[in-house]
Amino acid sequence: MKWLMVLGIVVVAILMTLYEWPKINKEQKREKKAFVVLTAGSVILAVVLVYFPAMPGPTQLVDAIFKPLGKLLEQ
Amino acid sequence: MVDKGKISAMQLAFLLYLAITSTAVLIAPAITGGIAEQDMWLAPIWGSIAGFLTVFIAYRLNTIYPKQTIIQYSEKIIGRIPGKLIGLLFLFYYLHLNALSLREYGDFVVGNFLPETPMFVVLGTMVFVCAAAVRGGIEVMARTATIFIPLIFFLFLFIAIMLIPDLEPKHMLPIMENGIGPSLTGGFLASSWFMQFFLLSFFLPTLGKKQKGLKWGMLSVIATMLTFFLANLISLFIFGDITSTFNFPVMSAVRYISMADFLQHVEAIVMAIWVTGTFVKIAVFHYVLVIGTAQWFKLSDYRQLVFPLGFLLIIMAIWSAPNLQKVAHVLGTTWPFYDVLVHVLIPTLLLVAVWLRGKANGKNARKK
Amino acid sequence: MKRLFKPEKRLLTIVLCCIPIFLSGCWDRTEVNDLAIIAGVGLDRTDNGKIELSVQITNPKAIGGPGMSSGSGQSGQQPVIVKTGTGKTIYDARSKLQEKTSRQLFEGHNRVIIIGKSLAETGIRKHIDFFARFPIPRLRANVFFTDGKATDILKVIPSFENGESAEAARELAELKIGMNVTTKDLLQQLASSSGDTALPKITASKSKLGEGLKVNGTAIFKNNKLTGQIDDKVTRGLLWLTDAIETASVTIQPKDAEGYISFKILRSSTELIPTIKNGKWKMIVRITTEDDVTENETKLDMMDPKIVEKLEKQMEKSIDKRIQLVLDEVQTGMEADVFGFGEAFERTYPQKWKQQEDQWDKKFPEIEVVIKSDVKIRRPGRSGGPQGVPQEKEKKK
Incomplete structure (x- = not known):
């Protein structure tokens, strides 16, 4: 089942690239870079999450940072 | 500017109103009711003070840098590296906040209406339409909001009127039992x-x-406050002490509607309000994220970022919270401090920095 | 046109055409003919402590034409189907029930919840949770108590409402002859500090003319367990006290005349005014009603202001008596605060309430109740003086 999800993620990424890539002008180097970085980053994160769904997320990070203040509101 | 579109101040007020009230109406009565109990109707009034303050700060900063957003002027005010860091914090914050809103929407739809449908399908379809709207640019979004506003307003009013027979104002007493x-x-x-x-x-x-x-920003805050107030008041008058035991009190209240035995089972209206409202909300936040990212990378166009960031948004929504309890807990304890940091503290410090610099410059100018 | 034939465009078109295939697999698709629409739910407790869940399912075949005379009993289509399942919790019982049902159980149209005596005696709080948590049931459903088994009530086929006893029960509750308690109301009362509540009692009545349901009396729950029952007459007093009286008639016998006079209550409001003076807790019950005369057996002239004034006084006494009746039985007898006295004190004296909250159980039976009723007879009805009496023999006083 997991490989199917990975396949799905990759297919989505390919579809996005196919749709957007021809629209970016050849001179827009920065744009191309940003697009590649974001897409690749998302795909990697998604695939990692497929295999490690319990990985602590950004919410836990925020929760950990603001914990001392949050205690004030906890009852 | 990355987006060349122009909108009117009224359209902006509509956009913000829809973007903010949609999730507020959904879960805020439960969150504020858990702490304020029968005084929960006062909570939006106190809360709106923060709204007026942030609108004012944003407006002041804009008068100094009229063509720029915070991602751009933070670099000008405190230098390149710290400015970039602040920009990154804002981008991360908006991505995270939007992911949580999306997750709330997903939990609501899956929990109440489509229990068998996988979460990522519910989220994916929503993000896809939002991304399409963002790709259309600010003018498209503003026009969408203008179309939705009367619809949502009348549906909300309809719900409020239908619930009148079941309201029991005595649940409000005693006012300020614990001060x-x-x-x-x-x-x-x-x-x-x-x-x-x-x-x-x-x-x-x-x-x-x-x-x-x-002016329109302030009006939008007032409208939000009134809506929020009404939602809290209705939930309180119907459920009283048990309001906070429901995860979506307004939803439970609407399911309670029964007018003359035949006008009942109208929760589809709530669904309509929340799906349209959430659509605007997610589109607005996604737009901000995309525009901000484009400015952060100093790109000339933002459109190619819409879909990759939308994809990231779905992943974040699934990743950001293991369950609804966690979301509600974080929103009820630590999240408000994060909000204060990003939305009040940093902008205020920036404003103070500008002011100090202005003073210093003024002195220098006089010396010269 | 040329652009359409670019290779990547063609690929995109193919992919886009493939996407709708996935859309057809709608996960939450439910067709009406796959659903077993539940009209009423009954809860009982088995001897070994399990929950027995009974559901009344509307029979779709019978809905079409109940009036069609197809030779009585020939087709034998029951208007409803009653099924039972047992389990540790309601949901457990429900899943057992689902095993026996070929259609998917659907509570979205559930109108009544009937609690059997066996379950009521062991406490109802923990079982109500299901109706507030599971996404499908509505909080509008009316809750009843029955002295016997809940299943038996669901099996009754009343003459009205297409033979659906659940609908009949709901209509009875709406008439407000007895208490009208929805799931939401019950949740609120159970969550109040005393946890005392009252539920209308529903009974099946069988006669030659057919089966029927009636709401007669009220079940009193103390701390979510059944402690006693009060009859129809005492229930009236309870309705007066809780400001729930709506369609009611009052019949009195005037002191100085033969026969009875009946009144119809048009409007009535009850106010609970708690007072604490010198540490003495007192509850003033202020009742104001407006009535019309509907029947006059006596020879009194209903147009005479003096007579009307006397009648008003007498009605006030009769209302006081009814309320006293319920106070005697429930306040001092069962010591259950189903009137909302505790909440009234909490709202008016939040500080003093907090000090006394723990001792409320002891304090409640000792609270002095002062009833101040104010009856206003508004209209004499269609006739003024008594009918069928020669003018000169009318009693004028």
Whole structure:
């Protein structure tokens, strides 16, 4: 089942690239870079999450940072 | 400017109103009711103070840098590296906040209407339409909001009127049983929605007439406060002490509607309000994220970022919270402080920095 | 046109055409003919402590034409189907029930919840949770108590409402002859500090003319367990006290005349005014009603202001008596605060309430109740003086 999800993620990424890539002008180097970085980053994160769904997320990070203040509101 | 579109101040007010009230109405009565109890109707009033403050700060900063957003002027004010860091914090914050809103929407739809449908399908379809709207640009989004506003307004009014026979105002008493404290704490939790009005910072540069921005921004805060107030009041008058035991009190209240035995089972209306409202909300936040990212990377166009960031948004939504309990807990404890940091503290410090620099420059100028 | 034939465009078109295939697999698709629409739910407790869940399912075949005379009993289509399942919790019982049902159980149209005596005696709080948590049931459903088994009530086929006893029960509750308690109301009362509540009692009545349901009396729950029952007459007093009286008639016998006079209550409001003076807790019950005369057996002239004034006084006494009746039985007898006295004190004296909250159980039976009723007879009805009496023999006083 997991490989199917990975396949799905990759297919989505390919579809996005196919749709957007021809629209970016050849001179827009920065744009191309940003697009590649974001897409690749998302795909990697998604695939990692497929295999490690319990990985602590950004919410836990925020929760950990603001914990001392949050205690004030906890009852 | 990355987006060349221009909108009017009224359209901006509509956009912000829809973006902020949609999730506020959904879960805020439960969150504020848990702490403020029968004083929960006061919470939005206290909370709105934060709304007025953030609108004012965003407007002041905009008058100094009229063509820029916070991502751009933070670099100008405190230098390149710290500015970039602040920009990154804002981008991360908006991605995270939007992911949580998306997750709330997903949990709501899956929990109440489509229990068998996988979460990522519910989220994916929503993000896809939002991304399409963002790709269309600010003008498209503003027009969508203008179309939705009367619809949502009348549906909300309809719900409020239908519930009148079941309201019991006695649930409000005793007012301030434990002093002003609980309602203020509830107001602090509620202010987390009002502080989102800092979004104004990203939209003010697109305004045709700048002077009207402040007025309409404030009007939007007032409208949000009233809606929020009404939602809390209705939930309180119907459920009283048990309001906070429901995860979506307004939803439970609407399911309770029964007029003359035949006008009942109208929760599809709530669904309509929340799906349209959430659509605007996610589109607005996604737009801000995309525009902000484009400015952060100093790109000339933002459209190619819409889909990759949308994809990232879905992943974040699934990743950001293991379950609804966690979301509600974080929103009820630590999240408001995060809001204060991003939406009030940093902008205020920036404003102070500008002011100090202005003073120093003034002195230097005089010396010269 | 040329652009359409670019290779990547063609690929995109193919992919886009493939996407709708996935859309057809709608996960939450439910067709009406796959659903077993539940009209009423009954809860009982088995001897070994399990929950027995009974559901009344509307029979779709019978809905079409109940009036069609197809030779009585020939087709034998029951208007409803009653099924039972047992389990540790309601949901457990429900899943057992689902095993026996070929259609998917659907509570979205559930109108009544009937609690059997066996379950009521062991406490109802923990079982109500299901109706507030599971996404499908509505909080509008009316809750009843029955002295016997809940299943038996669901099996009754009343003459009205297409033979659906659940609908009949709901209509009875709406008439407000007895208490009208929805799931939401019950949740609120259970969550109040005393946890005392009252539920209308529903009974099946069988006669030659057919089966029927009636709401007669009220079941009193103390701390979510059944402690006693009060009859129809005492229930009236309870309705007066809780401001729930709506369609009611009052019949009195005037002191100085033969026969009875009946009144119809048009409007009535009850106010609970708690007072604490010198540490003495007192509850003032202020009742104001407006009535019309509907029947006059006596020879009294209903147009005479003096007579009307006397009648008003007498009615006030009769209302006081009814209320006293319920106070005697429930306040001092069962010591259950189903009137909302505790909440009234909490709202008016939040500080003093907090000090006394723990001792409320002891304090409640000792509270002095002062009833101040104010009856206003508004209209004499269609006739003024008594009918069928020669003018000169009318009693004028």
